Amino acid sequence: MxxxxxxxxxxxxxxxxxxxxxxxxxxxxxxxxxxxxxxxxxxxxxxxxxxxxxxxxxxxxxxxxxxxxxxxxxxxxxxxxxxxxxxxxxxxxxxxxxxxxxxxxxxxxxxxxxxxxxxxxxxxxxxxxxxxxxxxxxxxxxxxxxxxxxLGSMRAEERLAAFLLNLVQRLHARGFSASELVLRMTREEIGSYLGLKLETVSRTLSKFVDDGIVEVNQRHVRILDSEALRRMVNPTVCT
The missing domain is CATH 2.60.120.10 (Jelly Rolls)
Structure with a gap:
């Protein structure tokens, strides 16, 4: 063009x-x-x-x-x-x-x-x-x-949690909501980026929904419990 x-x-x-x-x-x-x-x-x-x-x-x-x-x-x-x-x-x-x-x-x-x-x-x-x-x-x-x-050390849940937190943080810096986002990429593209199979992305996202962490309506995602996502990415170390 x-x-x-x-x-x-x-x-x-x-x-x-x-x-x-x-x-x-x-x-x-x-x-x-x-x-x-x-x-x-x-x-x-x-x-x-x-x-x-x-x-x-x-x-x-x-x-x-x-x-x-x-x-x-x-x-x-x-x-x-x-x-x-x-x-x-x-x-x-x-x-x-x-x-x-x-x-x-x-x-x-x-x-x-x-x-x-x-x-x-x-x-x-x-x-x-x-x-x-x-x-x-x-x-x-x-x-x-x-x-x-x-890709090297995180489980599927941690990878997807980190991805969602990063995405919503970047969008928030541009004046968008701190808890709602529209996924412009497909589940398959997310999987490719995170080193996960399509089924794993879908299954993990469904688990987040079942656990009350997010709401999902097609490409619209609403984060209900951002702390839960953060705990997945940065778990508290027991001493």
């Missing part, structure tokens, strides 16, 4: 505090407005970029949700993350100038296209931007470590 040539002003964006450095002067904000080349719409199930594609830009998600995935040698897709409004996507391409995964829209979405050459250029002039890019990269490393812990 051809990107729409709509100029976007970061200084006026309601997601600015989520994806841009804080504490910038007015002049620095105006300079950062030149970072965004275009705004691009991505329809549900369309790819923003694909594995092997030449890396040119980072993308700030304005609306919608994406999943990133890689294909295993036997042809199966492995979901590696879910990204939402206010988050930056495309960092995987920095290392070798090529993307190493696919980014697929889970609903009709819109991104701000930020050419990486321009980010590097501005980073030399605005130190807060350079710090911010480093923070985003560091956050991605921490997230990767969290996923490794999730």
């Amino acid at each position: 051809t990107p729409e040539s709509i100029k976007v002003a970061c200084s006026n964006c309601n997601l600015r505090e989520l994806c841009m450095p804080v504490g910038l002067s007015h002049d620095e904000l105006v300079r950062l407005d030149s970072l965004v080349a275009t705004r691009r719409k991505v329809r549900r199930k369309e790819m923003l970029f694909h594995n092997g594609e030449t890396f040119t830009s980072l993308y700030a998600i304005r609306t919608g949700v994406f999943k990133t995935r890689v294909s295993s040698e036997d042809g199966r897709d492995q979901v590696t993350g879910f990204q939402m409004a206010g988050e930056i996507i495309g960092l995987d391409g920095i290392v070798n100038d090529r993307h190493t995964c696919d980014a697929v829209a889970l609903e009709d979405s819109e991104v701000c296209v930020m050419p990486y050459e321009r980010i590097e250029e501005l980073s030399r002039e605005v130190s807060a931007l350079q710090r911010h890019v480093h923070q985003i990269m560091s956050r991605e490393i921490v997230r990767e470590h969290g996923v490794m812990l999730l």
Whole structure:
């Protein structure tokens, strides 16, 4: 899809505090407005970029949700993350100038296209931007470590509890409810990300319902007992 040539002003964006450095002067904000080349719409199930594609830009998600995935040698897709409004996507391409995964829209979405050459250029002039890019990269490393812990040592209940808590926390930071969410991803995609079979995800979610921890109506989830979920992820150690 051809990107729409709509100029976007970061200084006026309601997601600015989520994806841009804080504490910038007015002049620095105006300079950062030149970072965004275009705004691009991505329809549900369309790819923003694909594995092997030449890396040119980072993308700030304005609306919608994406999943990133890689294909295993036997042809199966492995979901590696879910990204939402206010988050930056495309960092995987920095290392070798090529993307190493696919980014697929889970609903009709819109991104701000930020050419990486321009980010590097501005980073030399605005130190807060350079710090911010480093923070985003560091956050991605921490997230990767969290996923490794999730897949390496947690039981199914703990994995799903951690996933729901993380999702609702990120949504709450964007002004949404602290206890209700709509799952934009399928149970199968959740299973792929958490290293669980579809049946295990469904069975574990049903157990949460039976235990009075959540209410589920198709893709709508309401968390009734967030403390119970937290205790699963961080059990009290008996001494």
